[in-house]
Amino acid sequence: MASTTYGVVIAGTVLLANIGLGTMSALQWTLFVGVAVLANLAFYAAIRLNANLRFADPSLTREQIVASALWGTIPLYGLPAARPLILMFYLPAFSFGMLRFTRRQYLGTVAILLAIYGAVLAVERATGRPGFRIDYELFLFVLYGLLMTWFAFFGGFVSALRRELSVKKRAIEKAHAELQLEMVERIRTQAENETLIGQLEANLAKVRRLRGMLPICAACKKIRDDKGYWNQIETYISMHSEADFSHGICPDCAERLYPDLTGPERPREPPG
Numbered sequence: 514m515a516s517t518t519y520g521v522v523i524a525g526t527v528l529l530a531n532i533g534l535g536t537m538s539a540l541q542w543t544l545f546v547g548v549a550v551l552a553n554l555a556f557y558a559a560i561r562l563n564a565n566l567r568f569a570d571p572s573l574t575r576e577q578i579v580a581s582a583l584w585g586t587i588p589l590y591g592l593p594a595a596r597p598l599i600l601m602f603y604l605p606a607f608s609f610g611m612l613r614f615t616r617r618q619y620l621g622t623v624a625i626l627l628a629i630y631g632a633v634l635a636v637e638r639a640t641g642r643p644g645f646r647i648d649y650e651l652f653l654f655v656l657y658g659l660l661m662t663w664f665a666f667f668g669g670f671v672s673a674l675r676r677e678l679s680v681k682k683r684a685i686e687k688a689h690a691e692l693q694l695e696m697v698e699r700i701r702t703q704a705e706n707e708t709l710i711g712q713l714e715a716n717l718a719k720v721r722r723l724r725g726m727l728p729i730c731a732a733c734k735k736i737r738d739d740k741g742y743w744n745q746i747e748t749y750i751s752m753h754s755e756a757d758f759s760h761g762i763c764p765d766c767a768e769r770l771y772p773d774l775t776g777p778e779r780p781r782e783p784p785g
């Protein structure tokens with residue numbers, strides 16, 4: 514993108530010279546084209562070799578704008594009649610700051626560009642350039658300064674808006690990631706609950722409970738089923754539940770049925 518911008522400015526300068534708005538010497542043209550090539554190669558090499566990482570802004574935006582401003586002093590000095598148009602060539606390079614600069618950084622860059630432009634005017638006044646009019650040059654200087662200052666405020670606003678949108682985008686992405694994690698956790702919890710419910714339902718299906726009134730014989734304790742048949746209590750409960758029986762004898766029944774085995778030992782009667 515930078516090399517394309519340099520190429521457009523060179524083409525524009527050639528066009529200005531061809532329509533009679535001034536001429537530049539062969540040395541000036543050589544410097545103009547040569548510095549453009551060397552500057553682009555230097556910045557390209559710095560980025561490729563990671564030398565740009567030593568700077569606070571690895572994109573080298575300010576450095577590239579200042580370098581292009583210094584490079585632009587060649588046609589600015591060589592084509593004074595076309596100076597208002599040449600000054601407009603600074604805007605494309607200056608606009609790259611919208612992606613990086615804060616308002617303060619933009620205004621600082623404007624100060625540097627005005628200092629470079631002021632140095633060109635000082636050299637022209639000191640050398641007595643033919644046709645130099647201080648009132649006209651100051652008018653252009655002030656107009657250029659106002660235009661760049663307005664551009665700095667506008668660019669700072671755009672840059673701040675871009676940073677704000679970037680922060681909001683990261684916040685939205687973070688919230689989206691958290692929501693996805695929450696959804697995954699809910700799905701996992703729901704699956705676990707469904708598994709647990711299924712297990713509970715399966716266990717409940719295995720549990721068979723006796724309900725309602727059970728007709729039972731007062732004497733033998735047989736139970737009458739819903740078909741009118743009398744069943745042993747063990748048989749009925751086994752059929753209607755998961756219970757199994759193992760038979761034994763309680764102490765009371767043992768004493769009643771087997772008194773000789775469980776009662777107190779009786780004294781034996783003497784024989785005959």
